[in-house]
Amino acid sequence: MSDPSPAGETHAQLTGVTRVFPPVAGHPSVHALGPVDLDLRKGEFFAVVGPSGCGKSTLLEVLAGLQRPTAGTVTFEGKPVGNEVPDGIGVVFQEDASFPWLTVWDNAAFGLRRQGAADAEVRRRVDDALAFMGLKDFARAYPSQLSGGMRQRVCIARTLVLQPRLILLDEPFGALDAQTRLLMGDEVLRLWRRTSATVLLITHALDEAAMLSDRVGAMSARPGRFIEIIETGWPRERDSSTIVQEAAFGTITGRLWSNLRGESMKALGHSGPAAA
Amino acid sequence: MTRVGRIRLIVIVAAIAALELACRTGLIDHRIIVPPSEMVVTLVRILASGSINADIVRTLGIIAIAAAISVVLGFALGLLVHALPRVREALDPFFATYYAVPIFIFYPVLIAIFGLSLVPILLIGVATAIVAMIIATLNGLDRVPRVLTKVARVHRMGAIATAVQLQLPAAAPYLFTGVKLSVSYGFIAVIASEFILAPAGLGRDIADAYADFNNARMYALMLFLLTIATVVNTALHAFDLRWARRRGRGAP
Numbered sequence: 274m275s276d277p278s279p280a281g282e283t284h285a286q287l288t289g290v291t292r293v294f295p296p297v298a299g300h301p302s303v304h305a306l307g308p309v310d311l312d313l314r315k316g317e318f319f320a321v322v323g324p325s326g327c328g329k330s331t332l333l334e335v336l337a338g339l340q341r342p343t344a345g346t347v348t349f350e351g352k353p354v355g356n357e358v359p360d361g362i363g364v365v366f367q368e369d370a371s372f373p374w375l376t377v378w379d380n381a382a383f384g385l386r387r388q389g390a391a392d393a394e395v396r397r398r399v400d401d402a403l404a405f406m407g408l409k410d411f412a413r414a415y416p417s418q419l420s421g422g423m424r425q426r427v428c429i430a431r432t433l434v435l436q437p438r439l440i441l442l443d444e445p446f447g448a449l450d451a452q453t454r455l456l457m458g459d460e461v462l463r464l465w466r467r468t469s470a471t472v473l474l475i476t477h478a479l480d481e482a483a484m485l486s487d488r489v490g491a492m493s494a495r496p497g498r499f500i501e502i503i504e505t506g507w508p509r510e511r512d513s514s515t516i517v518q519e520a521a522f523g524t525i526t527g528r529l530w531s532n533l534r535g536e537s538m539k540a541l542g543h544s545g546p547a548a549a
Numbered sequence: 550m551t552r553v554g555r556i557r558l559i560v561i562v563a564a565i566a567a568l569e570l571a572c573r574t575g576l577i578d579h580r581i582i583v584p585p586s587e588m589v590v591t592l593v594r595i596l597a598s599g600s601i602n603a604d605i606v607r608t609l610g611i612i613a614i615a616a617a618i619s620v621v622l623g624f625a626l627g628l629l630v631h632a633l634p635r636v637r638e639a640l641d642p643f644f645a646t647y648y649a650v651p652i653f654i655f656y657p658v659l660i661a662i663f664g665l666s667l668v669p670i671l672l673i674g675v676a677t678a679i680v681a682m683i684i685a686t687l688n689g690l691d692r693v694p695r696v697l698t699k700v701a702r703v704h705r706m707g708a709i710a711t712a713v714q715l716q717l718p719a720a721a722p723y724l725f726t727g728v729k730l731s732v733s734y735g736f737i738a739v740i741a742s743e744f745i746l747a748p749a750g751l752g753r754d755i756a757d758a759y760a761d762f763n764n765a766r767m768y769a770l771m772l773f774l775l776t777i778a779t780v781v782n783t784a785l786h787a788f789d790l791r792w793a794r795r796r797g798r799g800a801p
Binding site: 338339358363364366368369373375383384387417 | 694696697699700702703704705706710714715718719721795796
């Protein structure tokens with residue numbers, strides 16, 4: 274797989290997408306997102322950063338087909354995304370979505386079994402995914418016996434076995450400590466390189482976005498729009514230990530922060546020079 | 550055995566020994582309570598004679614049927630009420646105050662309608678146990694993590710597959726609490742109904758022994774019921790605890 278280029282093939286596209294949540298029980302409607310335009314290039318690693326409540330997760334869910342946009346269109350591989358998650362899209366959520374009643378192995382096999390895959394195929398793909406995610410020795414363990422980071426790896430393995438072409442990660446490391454987050458970031462990079470899938474990562478960590486991505490989209494405070502999309506220019510073969518030593522890493526992180534500082538102040542309800 | 554378990558056993562053995570001593574020394578009148586050892590001897594004699602076999606089958610059978618109906622119907626009603634938020638809002642006050650109402654006041658009415666048979670006892674058993682199962686079902690479904698609904702949509706699961714493969718297992722610990730309560734309430738309701746008025750059954754046997762001043766028999770039968778209830782509840786609790794440990798949480 275070659276590096277995605279600026280002129281790369283569009284894999285998923287959002288055009289003029291907005292999401293307005295209707296009024297509920299006396300509360301006014303909330304304009305959460307957009308209008309947003311975004312072309313995800315095939316095979317790229319795209320990160321979205323923005324202040325809390327700016328609609329990052331809404332963007333991901335609209336792209337996944339988990340929410341319908343109020344206006345605009347969403348396409349995946351040229352086909353419109355409706356009210357159903359299209360085949361080929363995998364989603365990993367911030368919350369622990371492992372199934373506590375199943376072993377790690379059965380968690381990973383869940384989707385494949387639902388698809389009716391043959392036993393041998395299930396075994397091959399699950400064993401492979403667990404080995405890749407470093408969970409081989411925990412195949413018979415239950416999620417309650419694992420750390421938070423390992424439980425997220427179980428969820429990633431469950432997504433991985435389905436061989437998605439577009440992987441959507443909704444702050445999957447949000448609940449983890451800084452060191453584990455760095456290591457998990459490297460694992461996601463390995464996963465991305467191996468699968469050649471397109472990855473969209475929602476994160477609130479600027480360093481994580483700058484380190485992992487080919488492009489980073491910085492969003493405004495609600496209603497979220499892209500203020501700037503930054504090309505990182507990293508080589509495909511990269512990891513956290515090499516990137517953090519690059520001078521450009523500091524430049525990109527600083528640029529993201531200068532974009533987001535005012536927006537984050539707005540999100541916190543501040544006004545004045547800092548938010549200008 | 551754990552330290553706590555050992556302490557628990559010591560407390561029980563000490564209490565029984567104290568009761569035995571109090572009865573044997575005359576501190577407690579023999580006409581009021583018989584010594585525990587005499588309860589055991591009488592119970593062994595009664596069981597060996599086979600004279601209460603039919604009553605055991607009848608009483609435990611009614612309890613099992615009442616608990617089974619309560620669990621199945623209570624679960625189904627819980628699912629239905631959970632799916633209808635307005636109905637739930639309307640019924641919530643009834644569920645909250647249900648156990649403040651003495652259900653037994655309806656027992657004579659049920660006898661008047663169905664006669665002195667096992668039907669009124671079964672109905673009282675179900676009426677006492679079913680709401681615990683409905684509440685447990687609602688509680689369990691409320692606690693299913695919302696992210697599982699999203700996971701279900703990612704896997705393109707329909708409503709039934711989502712309910713059976715994700716929501717039900719996620720809610721299972723709470724549902725099992727409902728099962729435990731249904732069995733306990735079923736026990737209480739059936740024995741109490743038989744004790745008040747019934748053509749047969751262990752509750753009726755205890756009432757007869759009480760009326761005949763046959764303390765040895767009465768306490769032996771009480772000991773039998775206590776033992777059965779303890780064994781059943783301990784087995785359910787042990788199963789729940791083992792399951793809870795595997796899932797990484799305490800029993801709800």
